Amino acid sequence: MNLAQEVRYLVAKELLLEWRQKYALGGIALYVVSTVFVIYTSLNQGNEELAKTTWNVLFWITLLFTAVNAIAKSFTQENRERNLYYYTLMSPQAVILSKMVYNAGLMILLTAIALAVFTVMLGSPVGQWAIFSVVVLLGGLGFSFLLSMISAIAAKAGNNATLMAILSFPVILPLILILLKLSRFAFVAEATFEDVSGLLVTLLALDAMLVALSFILFPYLWRD
Amino acid sequence: MLNLLRKRWWKFVSVAFLLVALVAGMYFPLSSGITAVGPEKATEGQKLSLAITTYNTNFENNKVPKVYLRGNELFFCANAVTILSPVNLTAVFNIPDSLGTNGTKPFNVVIDDAVGGTFFLRSAVVLAGSNPSNGATHTCAKDLEIHASANMSYPYREILYESIRNLFYHVPLWFAMLLLLVCSFGSSIAYLSSNNMLYDVFAKEAAYVAMLFGALGIVTGMTWANFTWGTPWTNDPKLNGAAVGMLTYLAYFVLRGSLTQRDQRAKVSAVYGIFAFIIYIIFIFVLPRLSDSLHPGNGGNPAFSNYDLDNRLRPVFYAAVIGFTGIGYWIMSLRIRYTLLLDKQQEQIDTPYESMVS
Structure with a gap:
């Protein structure tokens, strides 16, 4: 079996598992909605207009926490023995790639939910939806790539939520800062892709580098 | 002992370098600098008497420093410099009545001291003028040569x-x-x-x-x-x-x-x-x-x-x-x-x- 085939099988397995445990996906979707609702009710106290910067920060922080919670379970939802069994069947690269692909899909879904709920409840300062969609898409991919690897590391250390957070927050900062900057561009209706091309390339390069790093480092991690 | 030196020489070297840096970093003084100049505003044609306060200088009456006002191409010398204390002096300028600026123009105050070197305060004095220039850009020979302090010292920088x-x-x-x-x-x-x-x-x-x-x-x-x-x-x-x-x-x-x-x-x-x-x-x-x-x-x-x-x-x-x-x-x-x-x-x-x- 080549790598692409292995990844396809493993992603199909992830989807099947998710389908059998629908409450997990529902749970994380509810997590997004509840978070936004808490923000909405908290902000509504003074009936003040939400500043663009605040909206931006709240949106990405919500996504960050959602991503950490959604991806933390990547390597622990199945027991050790079963993971060991996969490792005997598949190459480690296929395992990490499949997790990243699956988590990327999950993150895109969750980002879409978050964006929809944010827009409905808190309005949206976005002026250039084309740019913002690309930013959100690449941001979601970046989150899922980085957190998949971190969750693999945290899983080795008992995978408590604290560890997942403290390991991921400092390394996710460059990503977040680029995303915040890019989103600010997307708030301006006159913005074009030319204005943000430099930052978009940086973001793409960061995403690609995260994949490459995980691809190289993961094989060292799983061998027990 | 010799063996210790041979094997652990880098420890001695790093300690020596660190000691040198600690001692030299604190030992040498800062270069001379100008801390305050007053008055900060004047007009053309005026006889301007500038009170200048300096830092780390040691003015003596037998070695009077040269004082200049400098703004781009304009260059004026002090007609008289009086030393009040090692860190205070008064410089008297006869500002020409045709600066050639319509409005105000910032001037640097430059002091050329034999011991402390050449030092200056950026945009220390603002001169106001309205008359057209008569072509003269300096009131004395441009004999200013920038030279460093005679003794080892660290640069004097504003803010730092x-x-x-x-x-x-x-x-x-x-x-x-x-x-x-x-x-x-x-x-x-x-x-x-x-x-x-x-x-x-x-x-x-x-x-x-x-x-x-x-x-x-x-x-x-x-x-x-x-x-x-x-x-x-x-x-x-x-x-x-x-x-x-x-x-x-x-x-x-x-x-x-x-x-x-x-x-x-x-x-x-x-x-x-x-x-x-x-x-x-x-x-x-x-x-x-x-x-x-x-x-x-x-x-x-x-x-x-x-x-x-x-x-x-x-x-x-x-x-x-x-x-x-x-x-x-x-x-x-x-x-x-x-x-x-x-x-x-x-x-x-x-x-x-x-x-x-x-």
Whole structure:
């Protein structure tokens, strides 16, 4: 079996598992909605207009926490023995790639939910939806790539939520800062892709580098 | 003794360099500078009597310095200079009545002293004028030659003042920290490719000492920022980079602490160490391009090489870099030896029976 085939099988397995445990996906979707609702009710106290910067920060922080919670379970939802069994069947690269692909899909879904709920409840300062969609898409991919690897590391250390957070927050900062900057561009209706091309390339390069790093480092991690 | 020198020469060298940097950094005075000039405004045609207060000068009546007013192509000499005290003098100017400026024009006050060298205060006096220029651009011969202070001294810079000495302590601490982090990164790679436990100890202790230096770098930096920028912490990419580095490696230690099995701890922390270091390097190289920094070399501020790190600061600065790096390496090697001894002791406790048999 080549790598692409292995990844396809493993992603199909992830989807099947998710389908059998629908409450997990529902749970994380509810997590997004509840978070936004808490923000909405908290902000509504003074009936003040939400500043663009605040909206931006709240949106990405919500996504960050959602991503950490959604991806933390990547390597622990199945027991050790079963993971060991996969490792005997598949190459480690296929395992990490499949997790990243699956988590990327999950993150895109969750980002879409978050964006929809944010827009409905808190309005949206976005002026250039084309740019913002690309930013959100690449941001979601970046989150899922980085957190998949971190969750693999945290899983080795008992995978408590604290560890997942403290390991991921400092390394996710460059990503977040680029995303915040890019989103600010997307708030301006006159913005074009030319204005943000430099930052978009940086973001793409960061995403690609995260994949490459995980691809190289993961094989060292799983061998027990 | 000779043998000790031969084997441990680098320890002596680094201690010597550090001592040189500590002593020389504090010993030499600052160059002369102008702290205050009054009045700050005048008009053309006026007889202007400037009261000038200086720093680190030693004016004497038999060696009166030359005083000039300088604004682009305009150049005026003081007609009379009176020394009031070693750090106070009065200079009288006859400002021409045709400056050729419509409005106001800032002038630098320049003092040319035989001992203290040439020093100036930028835009110290603003001259107002409306008459057209008569072509004359200077009231005396342009005999100003810029020469340095006669004695060894550090540059006098506004905003920085005496705190310029912190350059010898704050910056080398960061240099040493980054070098140690590179050391830790290299050791992590070496561990993953060889599975030699020694490299794991190396990676951990290098990161540990790097954090020690990082903490010192933050403390010295905050003291400096409080003096020069008026606040110990600003939203500056360099500061954020430092903070993120600290957070990353503190997380690294928490990760190590939460793993109990030695092989697994070495492997998992090596993977995280490599992952985090590469992202950290991207962070400190990418982030400054996203926003301005107050630090030299960023956001239009001149870099070290332009004028901040001039030739008087350079030798002491490099001595401090070598000294701090050497001391860091020494602390690291002591900690490595200590950890290895602890491991050995632990092994003996763990396997009393085997050691008795053998």
